[in-house]
Amino acid sequence: MRAFLLALLAGSALAVAVPAQAQKNYGPGASDTEIKLGQTVAYSGPGSAYSMVGRMSVAYFKMLNETKGGINGRKINLLSVDDAYSPPKTVEVTRKLVESDQVLGMVNSMGTAAQTSVQKYLNAKQVPQLLFYASSPGLHDSKATPWTVPFSFAYDIEGSIYGKYLADAKPNAKIGVLYQNDDVGKSYMRGFRKALGAKQSNIVKEVSQEMSDPTVDSQILQLQASGADTLVVFTSNKAQAQAIKKVAAIGWKPFYIVPYVSSSITGVLTPAGLDNSVGLVSSYWFKTPSDPTWADDKAMQDYLAFFKKYLPNDDPGDTTSVYTYMGAQLVALALERCGNNLTRENLLKQVQGLKDVELGMLLPGMKINFREDDYYPIRQARLAKFDGKSWKPMTELITIDR
16 A cells, blocks of 8 residues: 555656646746847948848748747747947847847847947846857857857958968968958957968058048058058958959959958949959858859758748848848747747857757858857858859868867
């Protein structure tokens, strides 16, 4: 009889424990029917050329809601807000999203200065600041600000790739550099100089550019006068297009490197003139619609079909589009892995646990990897040269080990 009672009690305890394990656990912004997320994007202001970040994110979650009923049965409600590329505005709208709208987390936002401006606030509030499109060493600091996890080809990593290539392939180059005078440009320069190593002496001239400068004509003329035969321009879209035009106008023909953030055919090269852009060199780590190599690729076909339906008035060839498409995919994957444990803590944990993730639009052989102590998900890229129509590969994957 005693044995029977013990067995009955044990069975009862197990019956109680199982439902307890299956209980739903919700943080702010989560419920049985909805997951509310926040995003800040420059729909206006000097960074509005990157407004595709917002349109893509909204479109991707709309697609998930319409075709899959959201994620794990919950509709995604992305509150995508304009911050006009102004850090004070970013602080204002982020506070509202967190304190009034009660979002589960901030995802897929953009802008280095903007994201830096809210980094301490979000970490103090323990609100996930996840998979956004910006980079600087401070934004990748997993120890000091663990709630801040970017999805970016870090500027210092990318700068290192160009430095490594030039040190190896063009050891006698005379290098002129134009860089944006902010954390973005300075991050590129740190990585670039570090990878050049002993070849830093090859830099014959450096000049900076303010985002507010009306043109970069004078800087280009200074760099030409320095005798540089290799030009590296670490700037955003508008200044890059101006630089390309000016270089062509004065008949200068340096070996010209542009970062991938300002390598968009539609956003930069077309305004600068496709003929003027022939020979430009940049990096890439994902498939681009302009490259015929991927015409029969299933992932590319899926991307283009999505784009045609959900973003019919935009150009799928914009590199920002592909980048943000993958970022939205990673947010969706992390939320899916959260299951019914939709807390801010678990959402952060799931993003930190994204390891060996293969996304269809990544170059073959590449994977996304995060660790709790390492927020640099991308450390490889290939270099490509623009032929007037598309970017053509010119190197194998270049890897930066830290």
